[in-house]
Amino acid sequence: MNPATPRQATPATSTGWRLGDIVxxxxxxxxxxxxxxxxxxxxxxxxxxxxASWLRxxxxxxxxxxxxSHSFAVEAGGLRIVVxxxxxxxxxxxxxxWNGLDTDFLERLAAAGFPPExxxxxxxxxxxxxHVGWNTRLVGEDWVPAxxxxxxxxxxxxxxxxxxxDLDEARTQMFRDSVRPVRDAGQYDLxxxxxxGHEVAPGVLLIPAPGxxxxxxxxxxxxxxxxxxxxxxxxxxxxxxxxxxxxxxVDIDPSQAIRTRxxxxxxxxxxxxxxLGTHFPRPTAGTVRREHGRYRLLAEHGGEIPATxx
Numbered sequence: 001m002n003p004a005t006p007r008q009a010t011p012a013t014s015t016g017w018r019l020g021d022i023v024x025x026x027x028x029x030x031x032x033x034x035x036x037x038x039x040x041x042x043x044x045x046x047x048x049x050x051x052a053s054w055l056r057x058x059x060x061x062x063x064x065x066x067x068x069s070h071s072f073a074v075e076a077g078g079l080r081i082v083v084x085x086x087x088x089x090x091x092x093x094x095x096x097x098w099n100g101l102d103t104d105f106l107e108r109l110a111a112a113g114f115p116p117e118x119x120x121x122x123x124x125x126x127x128x129x130x131h132v133g134w135n136t137r138l139v140g141e142d143w144v145p146a147x148x149x150x151x152x153x154x155x156x157x158x159x160x161x162x163x164x165x166d167l168d169e170a171r172t173q174m175f176r177d178s179v180r181p182v183r184d185a186g187q188y189d190l191x192x193x194x195x196x197g198h199e200v201a202p203g204v205l206l207i208p209a210p211g212x213x214x215x216x217x218x219x220x221x222x223x224x225x226x227x228x229x230x231x232x233x234x235x236x237x238x239x240x241x242x243x244x245x246x247x248x249x250v251d252i253d254p255s256q257a258i259r260t261r262x263x264x265x266x267x268x269x270x271x272x273x274x275x276l277g278t279h280f281p282r283p284t285a286g287t288v289r290r291e292h293g294r295y296r297l298l299a300e301h302g303g304e305i306p307a308t309x310x
Contacts (some may be wrong), residue, residue, distance in 0.1 A: 007288035009202070009217055011149070012103075013306060014027060014073070014111065014112040014304070014305060014307070015024065015282075015284075015301070015302045015303070016112075016209050016225075016302055016304075016305035017228065017274055017276075017285060017300070017302045017303075018303075018304065018305070019204070019221055019223025019225055019227070019228055019274075020154065020223035020224030020226060021076075021223055021224040021225075022074065022075065022076045022203055022204075022221050022223035022224075022228075023074070023075045023239070023305065023308075024071065024072050024073070024074045024075075024221060024223075024228060024230075024276065025067065025073045025074075025107050025112050025305060026070050026071075026072060026073075026276075026284050026285075026302070027070055027071045027072070027073050027082075027105065027108050027112055027114075028068070028069075028070045028105075028108060029068075029069040029070055029071070029086040029087060029101075029103055029105045029134075030069050030087070030101070030103060030116040031066070031067075031069075031085075031281065032066075032067040032068055032069060032097065032279070033066045033097045034061075034064060034066075035064075036067050036068030036090065036097070036246060037060075037064040037065035037067055037235070037237070038064055039067065039218070039249065040067065040236060040248055040250070041065055041208055041236060041237060041239065041246055041247075041248060041249070042249055043130060043243075043245070043246045043247070044064075044065050044237065044239045044243070044246050045179075046062070046063045046064075048239065048243055048246065049063075049064075049065065049239060049244055049295060050197065051204065051242065051243070052238075052239060052241075052296065054296050054297070054301060055238060055239060055242075057166030057238070058281065058282065058283060058299055059237065059238045059280065059281060059297075060239070063293070065237045066083065066123065066281040067236065067237060067279045067280075067281060068279060068281045068282070068284075069086045069087055069130055069279065070278075070284070071083060071084050071085055071086055071105075071109070072084070072219075072230055072276060072278075073109060073112050073113075073114045073132070074221065075308060076201050076202055076203050077120055077203065077204075077220070078220065079120040079180075079201050079202075080113075080114050080118055080119045080120050080121075080122070080308070081119070081120065081122075081123065081204060081229050082114065082119055082122045082123070082133040082150075083119040083123045083203060083219050083278075084123070084127065084132075084149070084153040084232070084278055085124075085131065085132055085133055085134035085135050085146070086105060086123055086130060086133050086134050087101055087129070087130050087133040087134075087136075088101065088132075088133025088134045088135070088136070088178060089101050089103060089105070089133075089134075089138075090102065090138055091133060091173075091174075091177055091178070092177075093129065093170070093173075093174075094170040094191070095129075098129065098130065098133075099186065100175055101133075101282065105134060105242070106134070106137070106146070109306060112305075112308065113132065113218070113306075113307035113308025114306055114308065116146050116147050116148070117147075117149055118149075119147040119149070119150045119197055120149070120150055120151070120201075121150055121151050121152075121153065121200065121201055122135065122147055122150045122151070122153070123153055123154075123200065123204075123206070123217075123219055124154040124158075125154075125209075125216055125217050125218065125219065125230070125232030125233070125278065126152065126154070126158055126212065126213040126216035126217070126232060126233065127154060127158055127159070127162050127175075127179060128213065128233070128250075129170075129171070129174045129178075131232075131233075131278075132174065132178040132179055133178055134146050135178045135179065135181075135182050135264050136177060136178050136182065137182050142181075143176075143177045143181045144181055144185070145181060145182050145185050145187055150187065151187060151189050151246055152182050152187050152188045152189065153188075153189045153190075153191055153200055153206070154190065154191075154215070154217075155190070155192070155193045155206065155208075155215040155216075155217050156190040156191060156192050156193075156215070157192075157214055157215030158208075158213060158215025158216060158217075159188075159190050159215070160215070161213065161214045161215055162175070163294070167258070174295070181242035186229070190279060191206065193206045193208050193215075193217055194208075197220065203221060203222040203223060204219065204220075204221060205219070205220040205222065206218075206219060206220075206221075207219070207220050207264075208260075208261050209227075209231075209234040209253075209264065210256050210257075211234065211251055211252070211253050211254070211256035211257025211258070211259065211260045211261075212232070212233040212234060212248060212250070212251050212252065212257050212259060212260075213233075213252055214232065214252060214253070216232050216233065217232060218230060218231055218232050218234055218264060222270060226272055226273065226274065227249055227268075227271070227272075227273040227274070228273060228275075228276055228285075229264065229267075229268055229273060229274070229275055230276045230278060231264070231275065231276065231277050231278050231280075232276060232278050233248065233279070234257065234260050235264070235265075235275075235276070235277060236248050236279050236282060237279065237280065237308050238277065238286075238296075238297045240261060241288065241294070241295035241296055241297055242294045243294075243295060243297065244258055244261050244262055244265070244275070244294075244295075245258060265288055265295050268287075268288050269288045269289065269290050269295060270288070270289060270290055271287070271288075272287060273288075274286070274287065274300060275287070275288050275297065278287075281300075283299045283300065283301040283302065284301060284302070285299070285300050285301075286299040286300045287300060
């Protein structure tokens with residue numbers, strides 16, 4: 001067991017947001033170590049954070065941005081949907097903070113009413129290590145799909161990019177333990193995602209969000225009362241609302257990532273649509289407002305939602 005990630009008591013409820021006929025819950029994995037922010041977002045300096053005082057105390061401490069790993073569990077059209085699956089347990093990883101984790105993520109997911117065998121759809125926004133980890137679990141000596149009855153979807157552009165890329169050993173290991181077992185089980189479904197989006201479930205659309213990776217998608221939820229946008233890594237942290245030029249050190253195309261971020265933010269700004277950050281620390285969500293030629297997030301903490309009935 002990784003001493004940095006002690007198991008905690010699994011809560012009976014989860015934090016979520018109701019969008020009318022769609023409900024979305026945050027299912028926590030871990031809070032990422034403090035050094036993650038300066039490594040991932042090197043331009044998010046203390047001076048940059050100081051220019052957006054609204055980031056503190058929730059989204060940054062006195063010097064660095066805070067980041068987290070979680071999934072979103074979505075009820076839509078009678079389906080149980082998981083968006084991104086975090087880092088995963090027991091996996092050999094080059095990043096010490098991700099290596100050999102032992103968290104109660106699956107228990108938390110089940111407590112929210114999403115036991116693994118009940119999940120209908122798993123959406124992978126992009127094929128990075130911290131978004132596919134719980135795709136699989138270890139049974140004996142074999143990695144098998146953690147969601148045995150689910151259809152897993154990702155964009156065809158994303159899949160084709162990595163299939164044509166010469167992978168280093170760390171990424172090869174990730175594909176070996178978290179992606180290929182799902183493909184080999186016949187559960188991965190590659191979809192074409194046009195500019196207007198692709199609906200994968202009632203009110204659940206994949207939206208092109210290239211830049212961080214070539215085929216990354218964001219996920220738009222169109223509830224009967226309200227919309228929400230799950231960012232993937234098109235927006236790693238709320239500091240990128242006030243400073244869109246702040247990009248991730250692992251963005252494949254930083255210029256494209258900046259353009260994507262601007263397009264997505266413009267689509268939700270000054271509306272009641274929720275922005276749900278895939279790596280935003282608690283409170284995780286908020287509405288976007290234009291302010292002095294930039295954007296800011298008005299945090300919305302969500303409420304405790306009982307588990308979905310089986």
